[in-house]
Each structure stands twice: as C-alpha cells, then as structure tokens.
Amino acid sequence: MLVLGFESSCDETGVAMVETQGTGVPVLLSHALYSQIEMHQAFGGVVPELASRDHIRRVLPLTQEVLxxxxxxLQEVDVVAFTRGPGLAGxxxxxxxxxxxxxxxxxKPVLGVHHLEGHLLSPFLSADPPEFPFVALLVSGGHTQLMRxxxxxxxxxxxxxxxDAAGEAFDKSAKLMGLAYPGGPLLARMAEKGNPKAYALPRPLLHSGNLDFSFAGLKTAVLVQSQKMVAAAGVPTFEALPEQARWDLAASTQAAIVDVLVKKSLTALKNxxxxxxxxxxxxGANRELRAQLNAECAKRKVRVHYPEMHLCTDNGAMIAMAAAMRLQSGLQQATxxxxFDVKPRWPLHSL
Incomplete structure (x- = not known):
C-alpha cells in the first residue's frame, strides 16, 4: 500500500510517500520539504495568511518531486493523507x-491525521525504530507533553x-536576547560557548510532584536577568553586552529548560x-537535551529513540507514516x- 502524505499545519510544507510491507514498519520512499523561515523572519514570527498562501504555491511542485x-x-497511490490538526486553520x-x-x-480514499501523532510516531522512520510500549516526550514549538x-x-x-511550551521558551528567550526568528536554534548554538551555571534561573514545577510543565516564568526570569546585565554594564541593549555574557545567559537558559525536560522524563519512566x-x-533535535537524556538513560538501562535530525521539524514523512500505521493496525479506515474539516485545536489524548 502506497500512502501519500501532506503536512501544512504551520510554516513548513511537507509531502512524502511511504509504503507498507505486510505487518512490518512502513518504509519511507521519498519526501520533500519547504521551510518558510526566511519569509517570516522579516516579521519576527509566523504570519498565518502568508503561511497559507505559500503552502498553495509549494504543495504541487513538492508532490511532483516526491513522485x-x-x-x-500518482495513479499508483492507494491512500492520500493530510494533517487535519492541530495548527493554523488557514x-x-x-x-x-x-x-x-x-x-x-x-x-482513492483519504485520511486526516493528527499532527502530534505524526511527531509521536516519527521515530519509526529512523534506522533504530522503537517498540511499544514506551514513554514519549513530545517537545515541539507549541506543545510539551509526556505520554504513555x-x-x-x-x-x-x-x-x-x-x-508556554519548551519550544516557546527557547524562541521567546532568544527574542529577548535580540536573536532573529526562529531564535531557539540560534540560542542553542550560543549556549555551546557559554557557562550553563553562570546565572541561577528557575526550574518551574521541577518539584511539583506531577509531570506537568511551565516555562512562562522562566521567560520572565530571563528578561529580568538580561535587564540587570544591561544596567550593570551601562550599555543600551542586551546585544551591546560582551559576547561571553550573552553566551552565558543563553547557556543558563538552555540548561534550565533541558533540566526540567530530563528530570520529568525520568520521573515518567520510573512511575x-x-x-x-x-x-x-x-x-528533540537539541544536542544538549539529547546528550543529557542519553547519559541519564544509559545509567538506568533505558533505551532512547529519536527521529532522524532532518525529520524532527514538521514534515510530510511523519504524516504519511502515521496514516500508514493507523491503517496497518486496523484502528482506522480511510474514507x-x-x-473535510480541520481541527486547529485537537488534544492528542482524545484520539
């Protein structure tokens, strides 16, 4: 069975084709992805109307590339799948x-797929796919969840x-530091040169006794710390501070986010x-997060699985894979x- 999948939930247009092989893990045959980051940088964030228009321009050329x-x-396709939600409605x-x-x-039949289920099942596209059951840490731009x-x-x-989700904490903190959109990856690169213990930033809900997350307070703490640094140095903006000071705040910010994600994941595994x-x-592409999870899980003899680096962001491959796995399991039939309708808000656990 050949499944053609479309992803257009936010600022990446993705198309891919997977093929099922009996009861085994479906195989990715081809995928293509176009990122709108350069277009949205001028506005400091995603502009929904521009995102929708650009999807229209890109989707058919990408489909031809995938085929x-x-x-x-196109006539050989058995099922067409698409992201139904969550995401930007347009x-x-x-x-x-x-x-x-x-x-x-x-x-041919069609199937709407949950965007987060696509992320959840994306490690099955890797060379080292997981086996059920497992604990999943979903950390995308707008979502941070732990699932069994x-x-x-x-x-x-x-x-x-x-x-705020972890991705938002990265991006919003980066914006406070004057970094261009999307700032999260830029902050992570700065953090590689900094001291993660330079500034004592909070780890919200780290000792809450539950597995919920909160990162809004961390963003506020980063803002307050950056204002203190600017005032102490007598410079007009954060960008005017010495490089090492900026690197240290980036490293301390990343350390706070990663610390919470790692500790909560380990607690979920234990529970x-x-x-x-x-x-x-x-x-999940963050190198420090991977390094710490790998080290801590190795101590506990826990296997950790990730998507391939190029499949961590939104992409059509994860949508085609999720659709194929749902059909393969008999859990859902294409129609x-x-x-059609879309679901901009759609809790994963409601499936």
Whole structure:
C-alpha cells in the first residue's frame, strides 16, 4: 500500500510517500520539504495568511518531486493523507483541500491525521525504530507533553505544559536576547560557548510532584536577568553586552529548560515502570537535551529513540507514516467521503 502524505499545519510544507510491507514498519520512499523561515523572519514570527498562501504555491511542485523520487505515478497511490490538526486553520485547509481534491480525482480514499501523532510516531522512520510500549516526550514549538504509548492510537497523557511550551521558551528567550526568528536554534548554538551555571534561573514545577510543565516564568526570569546585565554594564541593549555574557545567559537558559525536560522524563519512566523513551518534535533535535537524556538513560538501562535530525521539524514523512500505521493496525479506515474539516485545536489524548 502506497500512502501519500501532506503536512501544512504551520510554516513548513511537507509531502512524502511511504509504503507498507505486510505487518512490518512502513518504509519511507521519498519526501520533500519547504521551510518558510526566511519569509517570516522579516516579521519576527509566523504570519498565518502568508503561511497559507505559500503552502498553495509549494504543495504541487513538492508532490511532483516526491513522485519522481519514489519512482511512482500518482495513479499508483492507494491512500492520500493530510494533517487535519492541530495548527493554523488557514494553513491546515490548504493541505486538506489539496489532499481531498486529489483523492477525489483519483477515486482513492483519504485520511486526516493528527499532527502530534505524526511527531509521536516519527521515530519509526529512523534506522533504530522503537517498540511499544514506551514513554514519549513530545517537545515541539507549541506543545510539551509526556505520554504513555501502548500502541498506535493507545495514548495516555501523563503531563503537559500549563502555559508556554519548551519550544516557546527557547524562541521567546532568544527574542529577548535580540536573536532573529526562529531564535531557539540560534540560542542553542550560543549556549555551546557559554557557562550553563553562570546565572541561577528557575526550574518551574521541577518539584511539583506531577509531570506537568511551565516555562512562562522562566521567560520572565530571563528578561529580568538580561535587564540587570544591561544596567550593570551601562550599555543600551542586551546585544551591546560582551559576547561571553550573552553566551552565558543563553547557556543558563538552555540548561534550565533541558533540566526540567530530563528530570520529568525520568520521573515518567520510573512511575510507569517502562524502559523505553521516545523523544519527538523540533526541540528533540537539541544536542544538549539529547546528550543529557542519553547519559541519564544509559545509567538506568533505558533505551532512547529519536527521529532522524532532518525529520524532527514538521514534515510530510511523519504524516504519511502515521496514516500508514493507523491503517496497518486496523484502528482506522480511510474514507472516500471527500467533505473535510480541520481541527486547529485537537488534544492528542482524545484520539
């Protein structure tokens, strides 16, 4: 079975094709991705209307690229999948509209996929796929959640953010430091040169007794600390501070975020009694997070699985994979009803 998947939930247009092989893990045949980061940088963040228009421009050329890469024709596609939510409503409608129109023209079934389920199952695209059950740490730009995963569609929410997600903490802190959008990766690169113990920043909810997260207070602490540094140095802006001071604040900020993510993940593993951890979402590409999780899990003989680095951000491969795995498990059937809707807000644990 060939599944063609479309991802258009925010600022990346992704298209991919996977093929199921009996009961084994589906195989990625081809994928293509276009990032809108350069376009949105001028505005300091994602502009929803511009994102939607750009998806329209990119989706069909990317589809042609994927078909050529897979060596398949459009007529050979068995199921067309798309991101139904969560995400930006206008952006989601582009992928949904294209997928349903294409499926209707081909007379093939269509399937709407949960964006976070795509992230959750994306490590199955790696060379070292996990096995069920496992604890999952979902850390994307707008979501931070811990889940117990017993199988496809069998998800139990263990904890989630009550305000800013980890990705937002990275990006908003970076913006306070004068870094360009998206600032999270830039902050992480600065942190490599800094001292993570230079500034004592808070670890919100670290000792809360539950598995929920909160990063809004950390962002405020970064703002206050940066203002103190500027005042003490007698310079007009944070960007005018010496490089080492800026690197140290970046490293201290990253350390606070990573510390919370690692400690809460280890607690989830201990409470669940499971010995396998899956980390997915854009923040899962953070090198410091991976290094600390690898070290701590090795001490506890816990296996850790990640998506390939190039599949950590939003992409069509994870949507095609999630659709294929749902169909393979018999959990859901694709439909030839081509009326569609999107779900900008859609809790994963409601599946």
């Amino acid at each position: 050529a890469g897979a060596g398949k024709s 952006a989601l409608l582009v992928g949904a509209g294209v997928a349903c129109a294409m499926a209707a023209a081909l007379g 995963v017993d199988g496809v569609g069998r998800y139990e929410l263990l904890g989630e953010t009550i305000d 669940s009694g499971l010995s396998r951890l899956v980390v997915a979402g854009g923040v 030839q009803s081509y009326a």
